[in-house]
Amino acid sequence: MLFLNVWSLLHWYLRPLIKWFLRKTTRLCELQRICYGDKAGAQRTCAVENSLMLSRTRDIKEVVAFLDAVVLERRFIPANFDDILKPSISIIFRIKKINTKLHPSFAPTLKRCLQQIWSYRQLVNEVEELRRVQYDSDNSDHELKLLKLWSLLQPNELLEGRVTKQWQTIGFQGDDPKTDFRGMGLLGLENLLYFATEYPQASTHVLSHSHHPKYGYTFAIVGINLTSMAYYLLKDGSAKTYMFNSKISLPNINLFHRFYCYLFYEFDKMWIESKPENIMEFSIIFKKFDIAIRSQLSDPSTVFRINIEIDNI
Template sequence: MGCKPEPVTHRILALGQNSLLQALMRGAGQPTGAEPGEEWRRAQEEWEAVENIQSGLLEESAGPVPLISFNEALQHFQTADLSECRKKIRATVRRRGLAALVHFLFGPPRLQQQLQGERDLALAIAQCGLDNNETVHMRILQTVYKKLTRSTLSCPRYGAHWEELGFQGADPGTDLRGTGMLGLMQMLYFVMDSQTLPLAHKIFKLSQHETQSFPFCLMSVNITRIVIQALREECLSRECNRRQQVIVVLNDVYVAAFLRLYGVWKAQRKTVADSDFLLKELESFTKKKPKQLLKSLETYMNRSLATLADGIQHPFPPSGNVGSVASSQASKEINFTGVCDLQVELEGEARLV
């Protein structure tokens, strides 16, 4: 699944312009010395397209794109001008009437004031789109590709290789519109942490299964959306206050939610037809029981470390009741919850960032 050009491209690039044009014209039945006609013009256009490809390949091969750590990427966003992004954030869900009263009396605690700046930074990153002109953005994208595929080669900004990774099309930026760069940052965290990378590889491998396949990156973006909404509904405030951190908690909840979905998907042989139902169940569980979700991740990680230490393969622990209810009628198409049109059963406005 590398980004090497197709062999035919290599052959084309090995030809000179005249040789290529002559070959194309001969294939069209036109003598080499004939007056240029429609076929010749078509051949000329083909060559110009090849020159564009060659230019892109040379640009890509100008030098390897260095990997970037999560902390380095985060430092970029901490110092970048995100003023326009900050104007768009809605830090918490608005509740009115009885819903507001019930939340005040029985809901989770509010996020402590000293942590609200970090929360707003995370939400601002979620409003920041993928920018081709930002070197850090491109390094994050390339790092995710290389770590998931175990490739040492950089790849073009656009192309079918992103679909193989689990985006919906040739441009990853399209799928990131609902979660912004936070969606890509959480993928980066997943693949750059030495403890979570093996899990990322397991999930990515399952995503390419013959019958249980699913779009890995699109699934990841939906899990980030769930994490953002849980943050905005203050479902994660207690854990953030306890640990005096926000972004670290968001990342751990993201990995824990992905682990839970992976366990259900693998054990119960789910397919893309079940994705919408499973994501809704996962969202509900994440909001109601984030502490239990994180505890499951801790148990899994400890077991994984024990496996590495003693060389014994432990069975994957069965997941809870996520996905235990029969899903609705199977659909032939993926029906992921839209990253921009989440509906929340609360009074008042409850839109995603």
């Protein structure tokens, strides 16, 4: 701990000197060196974010504060990107004394990084808002989503009533699922519904494993636990690797749902491969899974994809 504190202190004082030396020898500012030298995706975008956050230049700090304010206003959307980012990039060019004619590729590369960084920050806020919305059985929209989840996972079985033990078939604890959403709020339901809607084969495959006579588990409850895991990985920044390496889209709620689906599918595989004696081993295997995912995400080149493998377990 002492060594880390000393190193942090030295880095704080030496950073400007190192940047000055590299600028003189390479004739490139730090952001240029990152955009030209680092691999596109998480490696580059995280390095750009780190550079901007550590900047002591007043104008750069103001750019960061402005973009953060736009995120809080929920205005950081593709339709507004040009109006929001052009002035910010122009300020960076002016402060860093970058010749646009000599470096035509720098602006679009930096723009992509800024889009990813602040889209991620807006996503964190959006996910937090969903988590805080508690399931309300008097809300018809909430109820319809819950009933749709049932129909997707159990298409051949009609519910006998809104409150029924049938819910335990898809892994809820009691007769009324609303009590199980307390920790993660509506986010838990949205995740489960996305998995069942967008990955019907994978979700059915996983649900079948949850019914295994020996290795079975509570599908919905495990899903809500994985919502919690995905939420904290997003909040602490670990999920940036997945988000920034995605070629599907910028960080948004659907990409978060896809991340959750990957976690659910992979946890199911680990659970079955672990051959647990009983459900009491859940916390041990879940912790092992969390460590494994965090380890993978610590590698900036990591890309997650759901690869469906049908088995006879």
